[in-house]
Amino acid sequence: MTGAATAPVLRVRGLTRRFGGVVAVADVDLDIAPGERRAVLGPNGAGKSTLFNLIAGADTPTSGSIELFGADVTRLGARQRARLGLSRTFQTSRLLTGLTVEDNLYLAAVGVSGGRLRLLRTARDRTAREQARATAESVGMTDRLATLAGDLSHGEQRQLEIGLALVAEPRMLLLDEPAAGLSRSERQLLTALLLSLDRDVTLLLIEHDMDVALTVAERVTMMHDGVVIVEGTPAEIRGDQRVHDLYLGKAHV
Amino acid sequence: MTMDRMLTLGTRGALAVVLVVVALMPVLCTTFFTSQVGLTSLWLGLVAVSLTFLSGYGGMVSLAQTALFGVAGLIAARLSVESGWDPWAAALAGILAATAVGLLFGAVASGSQGIYFLIITLAFAQVTYFYFAAVPTFGAHEGINGVRPPAVLGDPVQDPARMYWFLLVVSVLAFLGLRHVSRTAFGLALQGVRDDPVRMAALGYNVRLHRTLGFTLAAPVAGAAGVLSAWSNTRMSAGSISLAIAILVLTTAVIGGLNRLEGAWVGALIYTLCDTYLRGWTDRFTTWLGVVFLVIVLVSPGGVVGLLGSATSWLHSRLRGGAPPPAAPSTPAPPVPVSSGGAR
Numbered sequence: 001m002t003g004a005a006t007a008p009v010l011r012v013r014g015l016t017r018r019f020g021g022v023v024a025v026a027d028v029d030l031d032i033a034p035g036e037r038r039a040v041l042g043p044n045g046a047g048k049s050t051l052f053n054l055i056a057g058a059d060t061p062t063s064g065s066i067e068l069f070g071a072d073v074t075r076l077g078a079r080q081r082a083r084l085g086l087s088r089t090f091q092t093s094r095l096l097t098g099l100t101v102e103d104n105l106y107l108a109a110v111g112v113s114g115g116r117l118r119l120l121r122t123a124r125d126r127t128a129r130e131q132a133r134a135t136a137e138s139v140g141m142t143d144r145l146a147t148l149a150g151d152l153s154h155g156e157q158r159q160l161e162i163g164l165a166l167v168a169e170p171r172m173l174l175l176d177e178p179a180a181g182l183s184r185s186e187r188q189l190l191t192a193l194l195l196s197l198d199r200d201v202t203l204l205l206i207e208h209d210m211d212v213a214l215t216v217a218e219r220v221t222m223m224h225d226g227v228v229i230v231e232g233t234p235a236e237i238r239g240d241q242r243v244h245d246l247y248l249g250k251a252h253v
Numbered sequence: 254m255t256m257d258r259m260l261t262l263g264t265r266g267a268l269a270v271v272l273v274v275v276a277l278m279p280v281l282c283t284t285f286f287t288s289q290v291g292l293t294s295l296w297l298g299l300v301a302v303s304l305t306f307l308s309g310y311g312g313m314v315s316l317a318q319t320a321l322f323g324v325a326g327l328i329a330a331r332l333s334v335e336s337g338w339d340p341w342a343a344a345l346a347g348i349l350a351a352t353a354v355g356l357l358f359g360a361v362a363s364g365s366q367g368i369y370f371l372i373i374t375l376a377f378a379q380v381t382y383f384y385f386a387a388v389p390t391f392g393a394h395e396g397i398n399g400v401r402p403p404a405v406l407g408d409p410v411q412d413p414a415r416m417y418w419f420l421l422v423v424s425v426l427a428f429l430g431l432r433h434v435s436r437t438a439f440g441l442a443l444q445g446v447r448d449d450p451v452r453m454a455a456l457g458y459n460v461r462l463h464r465t466l467g468f469t470l471a472a473p474v475a476g477a478a479g480v481l482s483a484w485s486n487t488r489m490s491a492g493s494i495s496l497a498i499a500i501l502v503l504t505t506a507v508i509g510g511l512n513r514l515e516g517a518w519v520g521a522l523i524y525t526l527c528d529t530y531l532r533g534w535t536d537r538f539t540t541w542l543g544v545v546f547l548v549i550v551l552v553s554p555g556g557v558v559g560l561l562g563s564a565t566s567w568l569h570s571r572l573r574g575g576a577p578p579p580a581a582p583s584t585p586a587p588p589v590p591v592s593s594g595g596a597r
């Protein structure tokens with residue numbers, strides 16, 4: 001961190017993940033600058049979710065390295081990376097279905113702030129509860145605080161999924177298809193939420209919906225068959241012939 | 254509204270009557286009933302609740318709870334009978350030993366889930382059983398007889414009242430303690446681990462540590478049940494922790510309902526009543542118990558307690574005149590207190 005204002009918060013080098021014969025992620029290099037909004041695009045099976053799992057520590061690379069906030073985290077587990085300030089959402093919601101919305105958010109706050117093993121209620125719980133309710137408000141779930149996460153509608157589950165990633169005030173946010181299955185108005189709310197994020201937060205976003213992706217992102221990385229094929233601004237991506245052939249030309253799912 | 258209120262009062266009233274009967278059992282019932290049904294239900298419920306806690310809140314269906322029960326019970330019995338320890342000190346030593354063994358079991362089993370977790374804990378149960386059945390220090394198959402409970406608790410057979418109340422107090426404390434735990438950061442996170450370990454890791458939790466500590470926390474409860482069983486029966490042997498007993502504890506917890514802690518004692522009472530009064534009527538007792546078990550599991554996954562809950566709400570909606578139950582009034586979200594320091 002010596003003076004280099006543009007030292008990347010995330011630096012990925014030669015990242016590869018094989019599943020048997022399938023190379024889901026193949027020799028990927030990626031640099032994300034502090035505060036950047038980056039979208040990762042690509043057809044289904046391109047390796048986007050696998051790349052996210054590797055960055056978040058939910059999966060281990062076959063080879064390659066990952067640096068987060070200037071430290072090598074290749075060997076760290078998901079929980080250590082979370083405690084460093086990395087938050088992520090999952091493509092298919094992973095919620096604590098037997099707990100209320102408030103308890104979901106509360107646990108997300110406690111997970112990073114510490115006191116995870118506490119057997120007594122303390123002042124720190126109050127802070128975590130306040131954080132939980134404030135986040136519920138920012139994702140529009142204040143009236144659902146007492147509802148079990150398993151009883152939420154699909155759209156609400158996606159909202160909570162994002163809430164869980166936001167509570168702990170992460171430095172880096174990975175969102176895996178946050179708009180999947182949302183209605184038009186819900187997508188607009190999501191776009192507004194993402195645009196309103198603090199500039200301190202770096203955002204990495206997988207999104208099929210071009211309206212959401214290209215509105216929020218400043219740079220776009222295009223993947224296909226595990227490989228990065230283009231990187232550029234949304235305008236450059238819109239104009240790229242390969243991208244058109246692969247992706248934009250086809251009616252996307 | 255008034256109807257609702259009356260129904261709520263009715264439910265509360267029924268519950269109060271049950272609690273009074275339970276509290277006054279030694280006064281209201283015969284010595285035989287208090288000793289045979291009362292004491293047995295309480296210690297069986299206590300070991301079952303250690304499983305209900307692990308299963309309901311931690312998603313860990315363990316067959317090793319009887320092993321921990323046996324470690325505490327047999328060590329306490331051995332120390333008081335053979336080594337002349339004070340019964341309380343022997344009990345404490347037994348429970349601490351069970352907790353240490355629980356930590357060890359938990360540390361090993363916490364890496365597995367579902368059926369694998371079940372099999373590993375089955376192995377623990379078997380190893381513990383064969384150890385106690387073989388080692389002469391613990392009386393081998395004979396077990397340890399003539400265990401004398403602390404003098405203040407009286408004779409568990411001739412005069413079980415004080416022993417009964419003591420077991421009742423321990424049971425209530427265990428219930429309140431486990432319920433308290435389930436509402437703390439630790440306990441909520443344990444439920445989070447039950448629901449989705451991958452999510453919990455992504456939120457910064459050490460899933461394996463949480464499982465291990467959850468398992469350890471349930472161990473002294475199972476251990477206390479072991480000591481109380483040895484005191485109530487004035488004996489304990491390897492046979493008290495055989496595989497059949499491990500499965501009985503699982504059955505008890507399932508019959509009562511794995512979703513609610515109180516289910517453990519309800520299941521224990523049902524089993525003990527059947528064991529005391531049905532066994533004489535039919536020589537197919539075990540078969541009938543199996544049928545009862547099957548029916549309860551099929552009819553209500555939440556066990557008897559779950560069944561009672563559904564029956565109560567059904568009654569409520571019927572008595573309201575068939576009107577569809579109104580959606581629960583959405584409680585207004587508590588206002589976010591404006592704190593000077595922690596404002597976001």
Ligand SMILES: Nc1ncnc2c1ncn2[C@@H]1O[C@H](COP(=O)(O)OP(=O)(O)O)[C@@H](O)[C@H]1O
Pocket residue numbers: 019022023024042043044045046047048049050051
């Ligand atoms: N756990 C896994 N086991 C085997 N193959 C996998 C696994 N996860 C992903 N894959 C494969 O890796 C490739 C990339 O998948 P994924 O990262 O989910 O793509 P995307 O998110 O871009 O749609 C696909 O061919 C998929 O079948």
Ligand SMILES: [Mg+2]
Pocket residue numbers: 048049050091
């Ligand atoms: Mg994907």
